[in-house]
Amino acid sequence: MSGLSFHRLWAVVLKEFIQMKRDRVTFGMMVGIPLMQLMMFGFAINSDPRHLPAAVHLADNGPFARTLVQALRTSEYFRIIKETESEAETQRLLQVGEVQFVVNIPVDFTRRLLRGERPTVLIEADASDPAATGPALNAVTQLADHVFNRDLPSALAPLQAQDGPVDFRIHAHYNPENITQYNVVPGLMGVVLTMTMVVITALAITRERERGTMENLLSTPVRPFEVMAGKILPYIVVGYIQISLILVVAHFIFHIPMLGSLPLLYAVALLFIAANLAVGITFSTLAKNQLQAVQMAFFFFLPSILLSGFMFPFRGMPEWAQAIGSCLPITHFLRIVRGILLKGNGLSEIAPEIWPLLLFLALAMTIGLKRYRQTLD
Amino acid sequence: MSAPDFAIDVTGVTKRFGDKTVVEAIALQVRRGEIYGFLGPNGSGKTTFIRMLCGLLTPDAGAGTCLGYDVRTQQADIKRNVGYMTQKFSYYEDLSIRENLDFVARIYGIPDRRAAVQHSLDRLGLAKRSHQLAGQLSGGWKQRLALAACLLHAPRLLLLDEPTAGVDPKARREFWDEIHQLAADGLTVLITTHYMDEAERCHRLAYLAYGRLLAAGSLAEVLASAKLFTWSVAGPDLRTLAAVLHGRPGVEQVTAFGNTLHVSGRDTASLDATVAALREPRHDWKRIPAGLEDVFISLMDGAKDNYS
Numbered sequence: 001m002s003g004l005s006f007h008r009l010w011a012v013v014l015k016e017f018i019q020m021k022r023d024r025v026t027f028g029m030m031v032g033i034p035l036m037q038l039m040m041f042g043f044a045i046n047s048d049p050r051h052l053p054a055a056v057h058l059a060d061n062g063p064f065a066r067t068l069v070q071a072l073r074t075s076e077y078f079r080i081i082k083e084t085e086s087e088a089e090t091q092r093l094l095q096v097g098e099v100q101f102v103v104n105i106p107v108d109f110t111r112r113l114l115r116g117e118r119p120t121v122l123i124e125a126d127a128s129d130p131a132a133t134g135p136a137l138n139a140v141t142q143l144a145d146h147v148f149n150r151d152l153p154s155a156l157a158p159l160q161a162q163d164g165p166v167d168f169r170i171h172a173h174y175n176p177e178n179i180t181q182y183n184v185v186p187g188l189m190g191v192v193l194t195m196t197m198v199v200i201t202a203l204a205i206t207r208e209r210e211r212g213t214m215e216n217l218l219s220t221p222v223r224p225f226e227v228m229a230g231k232i233l234p235y236i237v238v239g240y241i242q243i244s245l246i247l248v249v250a251h252f253i254f255h256i257p258m259l260g261s262l263p264l265l266y267a268v269a270l271l272f273i274a275a276n277l278a279v280g281i282t283f284s285t286l287a288k289n290q291l292q293a294v295q296m297a298f299f300f301f302l303p304s305i306l307l308s309g310f311m312f313p314f315r316g317m318p319e320w321a322q323a324i325g326s327c328l329p330i331t332h333f334l335r336i337v338r339g340i341l342l343k344g345n346g347l348s349e350i351a352p353e354i355w356p357l358l359l360f361l362a363l364a365m366t367i368g369l370k371r372y373r374q375t376l377d
Numbered sequence: 378m379s380a381p382d383f384a385i386d387v388t389g390v391t392k393r394f395g396d397k398t399v400v401e402a403i404a405l406q407v408r409r410g411e412i413y414g415f416l417g418p419n420g421s422g423k424t425t426f427i428r429m430l431c432g433l434l435t436p437d438a439g440a441g442t443c444l445g446y447d448v449r450t451q452q453a454d455i456k457r458n459v460g461y462m463t464q465k466f467s468y469y470e471d472l473s474i475r476e477n478l479d480f481v482a483r484i485y486g487i488p489d490r491r492a493a494v495q496h497s498l499d500r501l502g503l504a505k506r507s508h509q510l511a512g513q514l515s516g517g518w519k520q521r522l523a524l525a526a527c528l529l530h531a532p533r534l535l536l537l538d539e540p541t542a543g544v545d546p547k548a549r550r551e552f553w554d555e556i557h558q559l560a561a562d563g564l565t566v567l568i569t570t571h572y573m574d575e576a577e578r579c580h581r582l583a584y585l586a587y588g589r590l591l592a593a594g595s596l597a598e599v600l601a602s603a604k605l606f607t608w609s610v611a612g613p614d615l616r617t618l619a620a621v622l623h624g625r626p627g628v629e630q631v632t633a634f635g636n637t638l639h640v641s642g643r644d645t646a647s648l649d650a651t652v653a654a655l656r657e658p659r660h661d662w663k664r665i666p667a668g669l670e671d672v673f674i675s676l677m678d679g680a681k682d683n684y685s
Contacts, residue, residue, distance in 0.1 A: 216467035219431050220484045221456045 025292040049316025054101035055082040062110030071147040077136040118167045127172035129183045132313035174342040186337040187310045190330040201280025202293040239273040259344030275329040278364035285371035304330045384565035387441025401588040414579030415569040422588040431461045460527030464538040470512030485530035501525045517548035537568040591676045605667040607641040612660035625651045
């Protein structure tokens with residue numbers, strides 16, 4: 001009986017294939033997940049993000065200022081979505097995260113350029129994600145040399161200092177030292193919550209059904225809603241413990257700045273936790289067993305990590321990937337967490353990210369509860 | 378309350394899943410304090426019927442009352458007064474016995490919970506094991522725990538779905554003694570089983586196949602209603618005899634019981650004629666009363682399979 005028997009081995013192999021074929025969800029995942037990864041890694045992810053939204057604070061309307069703006073446009077790194085003369089507005093755009101850069105062209109730009117005085121152009125960057133701003137900032141310094149070498153009257157050529165005709169000053173806001181952890185550690189809060197909340201809820205409810213205890217439970221006077229709420233509440237507590245843990249580590253070990261209001265962060269986190277729990281409930285109503293529940297959670301988790309701006313710059317992705325990313329709650333939560341911690345954002349600045357969370361929550365809750373009801377009868 | 382004498386009084390109860398009728402127009406009356414046996418092959422709709430009685434499923438058609446509450450509209454009242462023990466052990470394996478009972482007691486909002494749980498532990502002899510995890514219990518003990526849990530809220534009706542499957546004979550005997558004790562105290566019990574000896578311990582029986590009720594009444598009534606006649610034959614070479622008997626006029630069942638064969642049929646004249654023709658001195662033929670199992674198999678063979 002010792003040694004390898006091929007017919008025995010074959011018997012097991014055949015049986016595995018039959019079971020694989022029966023479990024449609026698992027089979028779908030085995031095909032779906034590689035495809036999803038191919039699409040995301042192959043097309044969506046870009047470590048050299050271009051077309052980053054920028055605002056120009058144009059105090060000088062002279063021809064050279066115009067040339068510079070045009071050059072920024074053609075560089076492909078910047079997508080100038082706003083030209084304004086109000087400094088307050090540019091600051092707001094940066095704070096809310098609507099733009100990644102603000103280019104400040106000073107009043108006397110043209111005059112000083114013509115005098116060869118190396119006018120200063122201040123580029124303010126939202127450097128909370130250094131990976132997003134780095135390549136563009138590198139590009140901009142080289143840009144000016146080409147542009148003005150071509151455009152400046154040859155008579156002025158001697159005036160071009162070796163440093164270039166324009167003095168670009170870069171001011172990296174929110175993360176002046178370009179510390180990657182500043183971006184990653186607050187982001188982890190979203191990732192950890194997504195991972196645990198979705199998986200745990202999906203499992204907790206599927207397990208109850210798989211073991212038959214749900215039937216028993218429902219034959220008692222307990223109402224379906226009470227079962228659901230009772231299962232969810234403990235995990236909300238768990239979610240808050242996770243948030244607190246991350247905040248403590250972020251503060252004492254990584255020295256992440258915490259400029260904004262922590263109570264605000266805790267309050268908004270409830271929305272995010274609830275949104276993930278609702279996803280978990282929906283999965284639990286679709287999954288036949290715990291394995292399927294885990295697979296579905298993974299299916300949700302993958303884009304949450306890759307397309308949310310956690311790992312790769314959100315604005316570096318093509319439009320379609322950004323659209324998918326915008327549908328995920330974590331994308332908005334990441335902006336909220338980074339906004340509150342790194343930028344000191346208050347409620348009014350994070351408001352644009354709150355309503356998508358609310359919308360997602362309402363939608364997921366409706367689907368989840370509706371499906372949950374259907375599984376009962 | 379429409380009929381205070383009946384704990385269960387339903388008619389025309391029907392349930393369909395998709396285009397499959399799992400329970401078809403069942404009428405059933407169970408008196409208070411009665412132990413009512415529910416028999417039938419696997420997949421005959423017993424569990425579905427019980428689920429409709431305890432408010433887990435709503436019947437597609439039919440009407441009636443359970444403990445005087447309407448099975449269609451007063452499911453919440455029914456749930457408060459019925460104890461339902463599922464076929465599969467369905468308490469929490471990662472909770473201890475006491476924790477499981479405590480959980481159930483909280484769900485029902487039982488006053489003086491601690492005392493009620495302790496009383497229940499003592500009554501069913503679970504006190505010494507109360508800290509053991511339910512998952513580590515053997516089949517018999519799990520069944521005791523399940524019974525204790527569904528008695529905790531002092532239900533007036535107990536619905537037991539194959540409670541003794543996989544339980545050893547001694548534990549089974551004790552379980553039935555307990556059930557009889559409860560019934561004597563006024564509890565009504567509806568119990569499904571595959572064991573004929575258990576069926577015989579019920580006050581009344583019903584037999585279900587393919588979603589339809591084929592027979593109902595006391596043991597004697599069910600036996601009589603089948604009009605089945607049985608010969609028992611002992612002697613040498615029974616295997617050959619069995620092969621010969623198969624398909625002969627009047628012979629519907631030939632079953633080996635140890636050293637005897639039971640030969641049954643509903644057409645007594647043809648059956649007797651066949652027996653007379655095959656009779657040999659070396660075999661010992663005897664007329665015996667039909668057994669419950671023979672009756673059920675006869676009922677099932679006679680019923681058209683409307684599932685297929």
